[in-house]
Amino acid sequence: MTTRWLTPGEQRAWRAYLAATLLVEDAIDRQLQQDAGMPHLYYSILANLSEVPEQQLRMTDLAERTKITRSRLTYAVTRLEKDGLVRRENCRWDKRGSVAVLTDEGRAVLERSAPGHVETVRNSLFAHLSAEQVEQLEAICTGVARALEADGTRPAADEVPWRRRSTPPSSCS
Amino acid sequence: MTTRWLTPGEQRAWRAYLAATLLVEDAIDRQLQQDAGMPHLYYSILANLSEVPEQQLRMTDLAERTKITRSRLTYAVTRLEKDGLVRRENCRWDKRGSVAVLTDEGRAVLERSAPGHVETVRNSLFAHLSAEQVEQLEAICTGVARALEADGTRPAADEVPWRRRSTPPSSCS
DNA sequence: GGGGCTTGGTTCAAGTTTGAAACAAACCTA
């Protein structure tokens, strides 16, 4: 079967995409490392916890939300725990499970660094986009993300009804 | 000074962006690791070399093109060299410099894995975009990339006229 | 109620990335 190469337009889009995403991630990582002493992913973990009732999530749910592997998450949470920004508890209704809880200090760090972070996001991304482009970007990314989340190679927890149990009856704990 | 938070629309776009870019990078990395035994970045390095006269570039130029740090590139090229896909030569007209050259085997590996790679790019990104969205994506990313390349914190070689010397008189060597 | 499969999470080794030195060659400039 002969390959269906990218069209010139797709080529251009792909290269621009690669450059842009790398540069944006880089800018954000650098800023957070500087100002909050942690890479972007770790900040996202805190942010995700902060947005959820009781500020806690099971490891798998957290991995699902942040789109990373469980093993990567384990490492990250261990580090955050050492820094006192997160605490691990074991899940009361499933003895296999453990739950990451945002500590007060974690919340404090998050609040302290949020403004700088938001500004960097703005400076590196939104500052260069028109209002229309923001909408286009959302549409594009939502579509792509939805498609890839659903795909088989990356079993997505809450695509499968009987696995959906993210924030249980009254928030796992 | 009070923070200018993201608008709800920007929030949505940002989250979708994070998810999409992570998932796409992941899919591509996984596929290339499987089929070519190297992460995406390493493939990009080979690809960049292959597109240039004499299939060679100075380290700094290569770093510039791939948007990575010189130190990261050094590591990557060392690995690729061990695998015999790239060869290092020293630059003839600047004794400080070294040049990465794509070997025949490197070219072979590249050609062999290109079809699978293209297909993955298509499946993970372009398959979910309309023709219009491809154009929008290009416009968005080009703008962002251009803005971030130019910005001070990441001194971009060929913004500064007297540093522009990428592929010299007849391709460095 | 004891296998056998699945799920939630961690562990471990190997590979990669980071950022701050370290170095050497090139480029001033007095």
Next chain:
DNA sequence: TAGGTTTGTTTCAAACTTGAACCAAGCCCC
């Protein structure tokens, strides 16, 4: 042309990521 600065690249240690085991605890079903 000696001395100081800049540029091109590498090195090193510490941090992070990957993927393949591994180990429990739940689940199923006869």
